[in-house]
Amino acid sequence: MYNTSSGNIECEYQADPAVVAQACCDAFKRLGKVRSVSRETGTIQGSVETWNLFGANAELMVNISRSQAGTELRLQATATEGVVSNGSAQKAIARFLGVLQQDARLAGKNTSGW
Numbered sequence: 001m002y003n004t005s006s007g008n009i010e011c012e013y014q015a016d017p018a019v020v021a022q023a024c025c026d027a028f029k030r031l032g033k034v035r036s037v038s039r040e041t042g043t044i045q046g047s048v049e050t051w052n053l054f055g056a057n058a059e060l061m062v063n064i065s066r067s068q069a070g071t072e073l074r075l076q077a078t079a080t081e082g083v084v085s086n087g088s089a090q091k092a093i094a095r096f097l098g099v100l101q102q103d104a105r106l107a108g109k110n111t112s113g114w
Contacts, residue, residue, distance in 0.1 A: 006078045007090040011097070014070040014109040017042065023106050024062050024073070027099040031092075032057055048077075048092040056080040058092030069111050 013020050021037075021044065028034040028046035035045045042064040047057040058079035065072050075096065079088035100106055 002080050004078055004080055005087055005089040007093050008076045009093055011073045012067055012069045012111045013106055014111055015106055017064050017066055017071045019105050020071045020073060021064050023100055023103045027096055030099055031095055048096055050079055050088040050092055058089050060092060060096060
């Protein structure tokens with residue numbers, strides 16, 4: 001029996017959208033795989049390894065758009081998981097954001113959160 005977990009979050013960075021997009025692509029390469037990039041729509045799709053028992057990765061869709069503060073980043077994630085596991089999508093988002101926080105191009109430029 002399978003369940004699906006999902007999660008989403010919005011962040012803002014004081015950086016150019018192209019810089020944020022490149023950092024997101026690099027994060028996907030580090031954590032999983034880039035599936036598609038659309039510069040026209042500002043969307044990047046990819047997968048992040050979740051190490052759940054079923055071997056299913058979380059699918060993430062990143063929307064990048066210009067905002068007043070710089071760049072708005074919207075993450076949406078879904079993951080298929082077993083009945084006894086949960087939160088794979090949320091964990092994938094946390095891992096993805098953790099890698100972005102370590103990126104020198106975005107260090108100290110996140111204007112959302114604490």
